[in-house]
Amino acid sequence: MARELLKGNVAIAEAALRAGVEAYFGYPITPQTELLEHLALRMPELGRVFLQAESEIAAINMVYGSACTGTRTMTSSSGPGISLMQEGMSYIAGSEVPAVIVDVMRGGPGLGNILPSQGDYFQVTRSAGHGDYHPIVLAPASVQEAIDFTMLAFDLAEKYRHLVIVAADGMIGQMMEPAELPPMRPLPTKRPDWALTGADERPKRVISSIYMSAEAAERFNLKVQARLKEIRRNEQRSTEYETDDARLLVVGYGSAGRIAHSAVVAAREKGLKVGLFRPQTLYPFPEASLSKIISRIQGCLVVEMNAGQMIEDVQLVAAGQVPVRFYGRMGGVVPVPEEVLAAIEQAYDSMSELSLAAPA
Numbered sequence: 554m555a556r557e558l559l560k561g562n563v564a565i566a567e568a569a570l571r572a573g574v575e576a577y578f579g580y581p582i583t584p585q586t587e588l589l590e591h592l593a594l595r596m597p598e599l600g601r602v603f604l605q606a607e608s609e610i611a612a613i614n615m616v617y618g619s620a621c622t623g624t625r626t627m628t629s630s631s632g633p634g635i636s637l638m639q640e641g642m643s644y645i646a647g648s649e650v651p652a653v654i655v656d657v658m659r660g661g662p663g664l665g666n667i668l669p670s671q672g673d674y675f676q677v678t679r680s681a682g683h684g685d686y687h688p689i690v691l692a693p694a695s696v697q698e699a700i701d702f703t704m705l706a707f708d709l710a711e712k713y714r715h716l717v718i719v720a721a722d723g724m725i726g727q728m729m730e731p732a733e734l735p736p737m738r739p740l741p742t743k744r745p746d747w748a749l750t751g752a753d754e755r756p757k758r759v760i761s762s763i764y765m766s767a768e769a770a771e772r773f774n775l776k777v778q779a780r781l782k783e784i785r786r787n788e789q790r791s792t793e794y795e796t797d798d799a800r801l802l803v804v805g806y807g808s809a810g811r812i813a814h815s816a817v818v819a820a821r822e823k824g825l826k827v828g829l830f831r832p833q834t835l836y837p838f839p840e841a842s843l844s845k846i847i848s849r850i851q852g853c854l855v856v857e858m859n860a861g862q863m864i865e866d867v868q869l870v871a872a873g874q875v876p877v878r879f880y881g882r883m884g885g886v887v888p889v890p891e892e893v894l895a896a897i898e899q900a901y902d903s904m905s906e907l908s909l910a911a912p913a
Contacts, residue, residue, distance in 0.1 A: 555733070556731040556732060556733045557731065557732070557733075557734070558729055558730070558731055559696055559700075559729065559730070559731075559732050559734075560587060560696075560726075560727065560728070560729045561657075561696045561699050561721065561725045561726045561727060561728050561729075562584075562585055562586075562587035562588040562591070562657065562726045562727070563587055563588070563591050564696045564699055564700050564732055564734070565588055565629075565655055565699050565700070565703050565719065565721070565726070566587075566588045566589075566591035566592050566595070567591065567595070567700075567734055568699070568700040568701075568703035568704055568734065568735070569592070569627055569653070569703050569707075570592070570595055570596075570599065570601075570737070571704070571734060571735050571736065571737045571738060572625070572703060572704045572706075572707040572708075572738060573625050573707065573738045573739070573740050573741065574601070574625050574626070574627050574653075574707070575601050575602065575624045575625045575626065575740060576601065576602040576603075576604075576616075576619045576624050576625070576626045576627075577589075577592045577596055577601075577602070577603050577604070577626070577627055577628065577629075578604050578606050578611075578612040578613075578615035578616050578619070578626070578628050579592075579605065579606065579609075579612050579628045579629050579630065580605065580606050580607075580608055580609050580611075580612050580630065580634060581605070582609075582630055582631045582633065582634045583631070583659070583667040584631060584657050584659055584667050584668075584669070584723035584726050584727050585629050585630060585631050585655065585656075585657035585726055587726075588629045588655065588657070588726070589605070589629060593605070602619075608637065609628075609630055609633075609634035609635075609637040609638050610637050610638070610640075610641065612628050612630075612638070613628060613637075613638035613640075613641030613642060613645075613654075614641050614644075615628075616628050616641070616645070616652050616654075617641055617644055617645050617648070617650070617652070620645060620650040620651060620652045621648065621650050621748070621749050621760045622744065622748050622749050622750065623741075623744035623745045623747070623748030623749075623750070625651075625653075625707055625711075625740075625741070626652050626653070627652065627653040627654065627655065627707075628652075628653075628654055628655070629654065629655035629656070629657065630654070630655075630656060630657075631656065631657050631658060631659045631723070632656070632658055632659050632661050632665070632670075632672065632673050632676070633661070633663075633664060633665075635654070635656050635673060635676060635677070636676065638654070639680065639681065639682045639683070640682060640683075641682075642654070642681050642682040642688070642716060643681075643682025643683050643684050643686075643762075644682075644762050645682075645716050646681075646682060646684065646686045646688070646715075646716055646762075646777070647684065647686075647762025647763075647773075648760050648761065648762045649714045649715075649747075649760075650714065650760065651707075651710035651711045651713075651714050651715060651716075651717075652710060652716055652717075653703075653706045653707055653710055653716075653717050653718075653719070654688075654716065654717070654718045654719070655703070655718070655719045655721065656673055656677055656718055656719070656720050656721070657721050657722070657723055657725070657726035658670050658671055658672060658673045658720065658721070658722045658723060659723050659885070660672065660883075660884045660885030661673075665884070665885070666884070666885050667723070667885075668723060668884070668885025668886075668887075669722045669723035669724035669725075669727075669808060669858060669885060669887055670722060670723065670858050670859060670883070670884070670885050671722050671806070671807060671808075671809060671857050671858040671859045671862070671863075672858075672859045672860075672862070672883070673720065674720075674835065674857070674859060674862035674863055675862050677690050677718050677720050677835065677836075678690050678835050678836045678838075678866075681716070681718070684774075685774055685777065685778065686777050686781065687781060687836045687837075688715065688716040688717060688718045688836065689706075689709050689710075689713070689715060689716070689717045689718070689784060689788060689834070689836060689837070690717075690718045690720050690834060690835040690836040691705065691706060691717065691718070691719050691720065691790075691833065691834060691835075692720050692721070692806045692807050692832060692833060692834070692835050693719065693721050693725055693807065693833075694725070694806070694807050694808065694810050694811045694831060694833075695725070695730065695732075695811065696725070696728065696729070696730045696731075696732040697730075697732040697733065698833070699719070699721055699725055699732075700732055700733075700734060700735070702719050702833075703719055704735060706718075706719050709788065711745075713780060713783075713784060714747075715780065715784070720807070720835060721807065722807045722808050722809075722858060723885075724807075724808040724887060725807060725808060747760070781837075784837055785837040788834060788837055789834055789837050789838070789839040789840070789841055789842065790832075790833040790834040790839060791830060791831060791832050791833055791834070791839035791842050791843070792830075792831050792833060793828065793829065793830055793831075793842070793846070794814060794817060794828060794829040794831075795817065795821060795827070795828040795829065796828035796829070796830065796846050797828075798826055798828075799826050799827055799828030799846070799850055800826040800827070800850060800851045800852070800901070800904065801825070801826070801827045801828070801850065801851065801852045801853070801854060801897065801900055801901050801904060802827075802828050802829075802830055802846055802847070802850045802852070802853045802854070803816070803817055803827060803828070803829050803830070803853075803854045803855075803856060803893075803897060804829075804830045804831075804832070804843070804853060804854070804855045804856070804863070804867050805829070805831060805855070805856035805857065806831055806832045806833070806835065806857075806863060807858075808858065808887065809856045809857050809858050809881075809888070810829070810831035810832075810856070811831075812856070812887070812888055812889070812890055812893060813829055813831075813856045813890075813893055814829050814831070815890035815893075816856075816890040816891075816893035816894040816896075816897055817829045817897070819890060819894050820894055820897045820898070820901075823898075825897065825898070825901050827897055827901065828846070828850075830842070830843055830846060832863070835863070838866045838870075840866075840869075840870045843867070843870045844870050847870060847871050847874055847875060848874070850875060851875060851904050852875050852876050852877075852878070852900055852901075852903075852904035853867060853871060853875055853876070853877045853878065854877075854878045854879070854880060854896060854897060854900045855867050855877060855878070855879050855880070855881075856879075856880050856881065856888070856893055856896070857879070857881045858881065858882055858883070858886075858887065858888070859881055859883060860881060860883055861879045861881055864877065864879050876903075876904070878896075878900045878903070880892075880893060880896035
C-alpha cells in the first residue's frame with residue numbers, strides 16, 4: 554500500500570479501525586482530541602459504536618462493560634484523564650478482559666498544559682490502578698510505529714486477556730509524517746468462550762474482580778503473576794543503533810529517543826563511540842537486550858521529557874555496573890538534538906576521566 558501524510562492521532566484512530574475496534578468510549582482532552590474526532594466520524598460510517606462519555610470515569614467503565622462481552626474496545630485520553638481512569642483500569646485487570654487505552658501524554662502535574670511530555674511513565678507502568686499487576690505498555694517514536702503498535706495492542710490484549718496501553722507523547726500525536734496504513738481486518742464472527750453474550754443454552758458465565766476470601770484473591774493474584782512472567786519473557790521490544798562498539802549508551806523512548814538518535818548521529822560524526830537503545834515496550838521493560846549492552850559499555854545517559862522516571866528501570870538493569878547519568882526537560886519543553894549532544898559530550902568526558910582515574 555502507498556504511504557500517505559498522516560497526523561499521529563488520526564493515524565492511531567484509523568489503525569484501531571483497521572485492527573477491528575468495535576466500540577470506542579472517550580472524552581475529549583488535548584493533545585489527543587483528533588483521535589476521538591476521527592472515530593466520531595468513522596465508527597458510525599462502519600456501523601460500529603462510538604460514544605462520547607460524560608467523563609473519563611464514565612468512559613473507562615463503559616470500556617469495562619463492553620470488553621466483558623468480548624467486543625474489541627478502546628478509549629483514549631491524556632494524563633489527567635488517565636488519572637481518572639485508574640480505578641476502572643484495575644477492575645479491567647481484575648476481570649481479565651482485554652482492552653486498549655491510548656495515552657497521548659501532556660505536560661503536568663495537575664492540568665499542566667497541552668504540550669508534549671513523558672510525565673506519565675510511572676502512571677502507566679507502575680500504577681495504572683491499584684493491585685499487583687502491570688498493563689503492557691507500547692511506546693511509539695513515529696507515526697508509523699503508532700500505527701503498528703496500535704494494531705499490535707489489540708493482538709496482545711486478546712492474546713493475554715490483558716490491558717494494553719499505547720503511550721504516545723503529545724509530539725507523536727500532533728506530528729504529521731508519511732506512513733502506511735494496513736488493510737482492514739475482518740470483525741470477529743464469534744465471541745470468546747469467556748465472554749458475556751446473553752442468555753442461551755450454555756453454563757452460566759460470571760466476570761468479576763471481587764474475591765471475598767484472602768485465599769481466593771491470592772490464587773487469582775498468582776495467576777496474574779504467572780501471566781506477567783510470560784509477558785516479560787515473550788514481549789520485550791526495543792531497537793538499537795550503533796551499539797556494537799559503543800562506550801557510552803544513550804537510552805530514550807518515544808520522541809525523546811527519536812531526538813536522541815539525531816544527537817547520537819552527530820556524536821558519531823565527532824568521533825565519539827556512542828550508541829542508542831530505544832525501548833519500544835515500557836512494560837515489559839526490555840531488560841534482556843539492555844543488560845547485554847550494559848555488560849560491554851562504560852557509561853549510560855538516559856534522555857527523557859520528564860524529571861527522570863524511566864531512569865529507574867535503567868538503573869535496575871545496570872545494577873551499579875556502569876554510571877547512569879540523566880538529561881531531561883519538563884513541563885512540555887521538547888529538547889533539541891544540540892542540547893542532547895552537549896549532554897552526551899559531558900557524559901563522555903566524565904566517563905573518560907573516570908577511566909583515567911581508575912587504578913591500573
